[in-house]
Amino acid sequence: MEIRKIGVIGAGQMGNGIAHVMALAGYDVLLNDINREALDAAVALISRNLDRQVSRDKISQADKDAAMARIDTTLTLTDLGQTDLVIEAATERETVKQAIFDELGPHLQPHTILTSNTSSISITRLASRTDRPERFMGFHFMNPVPLMQLVELIRGIATDEPTYKACLGVVERLGKTAASAEDFPAFIVNRILVPMINEAVYTLYEGVGNVKSIDESMKLGANHPMGPLELADFIGLDTCLAIMNVLHDGLADTKYRPCPLLVKYVEAGWLGRKSGRGFYDYRGEVPVPTR
Numbered sequence: 001m002e003i004r005k006i007g008v009i010g011a012g013q014m015g016n017g018i019a020h021v022m023a024l025a026g027y028d029v030l031l032n033d034i035n036r037e038a039l040d041a042a043v044a045l046i047s048r049n050l051d052r053q054v055s056r057d058k059i060s061q062a063d064k065d066a067a068m069a070r071i072d073t074t075l076t077l078t079d080l081g082q083t084d085l086v087i088e089a090a091t092e093r094e095t096v097k098q099a100i101f102d103e104l105g106p107h108l109q110p111h112t113i114l115t116s117n118t119s120s121i122s123i124t125r126l127a128s129r130t131d132r133p134e135r136f137m138g139f140h141f142m143n144p145v146p147l148m149q150l151v152e153l154i155r156g157i158a159t160d161e162p163t164y165k166a167c168l169g170v171v172e173r174l175g176k177t178a179a180s181a182e183d184f185p186a187f188i189v190n191r192i193l194v195p196m197i198n199e200a201v202y203t204l205y206e207g208v209g210n211v212k213s214i215d216e217s218m219k220l221g222a223n224h225p226m227g228p229l230e231l232a233d234f235i236g237l238d239t240c241l242a243i244m245n246v247l248h249d250g251l252a253d254t255k256y257r258p259c260p261l262l263v264k265y266v267e268a269g270w271l272g273r274k275s276g277r278g279f280y281d282y283r284g285e286v287p288v289p290t291r
């Protein structure tokens with residue numbers, strides 16, 4: 001079965017990046033969100049990010065125009081029933097994802113592959129509540145999608161080989177590298193990365209360092225491209241907390257307990273770059289540490 005048309009659910013930072021790379025690789029994309037502003041903002045951001053690639057001679061203006069022409073948007077989730085592959089990239093909350101699959105399920109074509117870009121939630125559990133656990137899997141991009149080389153592919157217990165091969169084919173057409181991960185909480189990258197971020201928040205909470213010294217230490221002392229708190233703001237503190245909760249619940253080990261300071265920032269609505277404030281305040285000219 002050839003994959004031509006891809007449905008992307010959720011037009012946030014991941015959804016817009018996924019739509020961007022899929023359209024550039026020649027797939028028709030139908031992008032869905034629950035609010036029109038999110039869809040309009042995503043299309044505008046994709047256009048700006050493609051412009052950056054044009055200005056740096058990574059792609060031509062014709063590539064950009066063709067990619068933009070391949071992206072369509074809809075507020076009606078069930079329109080995605082006509083696609084060959086669906087990538088769900090809505091908020092990292094199991095009830096949200098569940099409601100999406102419940103609503104979309106009856107409208108899917110029999111051959112459609114259903115996937116989730118979830119950072120941590122059990123693929124097997126999400127799959128088991130659909131009509132197609134054998135054609136369901138984890139399709140996990142890294143942020144920022146246009147720049148990051150890796151895609152984690154996660155098979156649920158029932159995922160069949162043709163589904164895995166079809167998703168692998170899409171990753172190859174994107175020019176990205178697939179890593180196959182077993183279906184355990186947070187898979188590979190986030191099992192390692194997000195506890196490191198949580199530990200950085202504990203380091204801040206306990207006063208071992210401040211935001212600036214923690215980030216500078218890891219950038220200059222460990223050659224990380226971003227400090228862990230800057231990266232947490234980039235990922236979204238709500239997403240980081242959701243991942244820690246999945247690790248804590250799923251592996252039942254206290255070493256995964258979310259730092260109370262991370263919980264406090266999320267409760268304040270300080271979610272990082274996307275809300276204008278997190279460990280840094282982004283509302284001025286330059287980001288200012290909040291501690």
Ligand SMILES: CC(=O)CC(=O)SCCNC(=O)CCNC(=O)[C@H](O)C(C)(C)COP(=O)(O)OP(=O)(O)OC[C@H]1O[C@@H](n2cnc3c(N)ncnc32)[C@H](O)[C@@H]1OP(=O)(O)O
Pocket residue numbers: 049050052053056118119141142143144145146147148189190193225226231235239
């Ligand atoms: C939570 C999860 O489930 C999983 C995850 O994703 S975890 C998060 C994983 N991601 C990371 O760890 C990211 C860590 N950070 C980095 O690697 C780097 O800081 C970064 C790649 C994001 C940016 O690197 P940088 O060198 O500071 O960026 P910058 O100079 O702004 O841009 C680099 C290039 O990409 C381009 N670019 C930046 N953002 C872009 C975008 N969204 N689309 C297209 N091009 C983009 C720039 O135009 C620039 O192009 P040139 O090299 O041709 O000049």
Ligand SMILES: NC(=O)C1=CN([C@@H]2O[C@H](COP(=O)(O)OP(=O)(O)OC[C@H]3O[C@@H](n4cnc5c(N)ncnc54)[C@H](OP(=O)(O)O)[C@@H]3O)[C@@H](O)[C@H]2O)C=CC1
Pocket residue numbers: 009010011012013014015032033034035038088089090091092093096100117118119120140141142143234235236239274
């Ligand atoms: N941030 C990251 O670095 C990474 C995140 N991921 C995963 O990708 C997914 C999305 O994350 P991210 O893009 O950061 O999150 P964002 O908060 O940026 O975007 C989520 C988008 O989904 C929308 N949404 C919420 N509910 C629905 C729904 N029922 N139907 C359609 N759209 C909906 C939200 O709308 P509204 O704002 O109105 O609620 C928002 O526009 C999560 O599962 C996350 O774990 C994976 C890799 C990296």
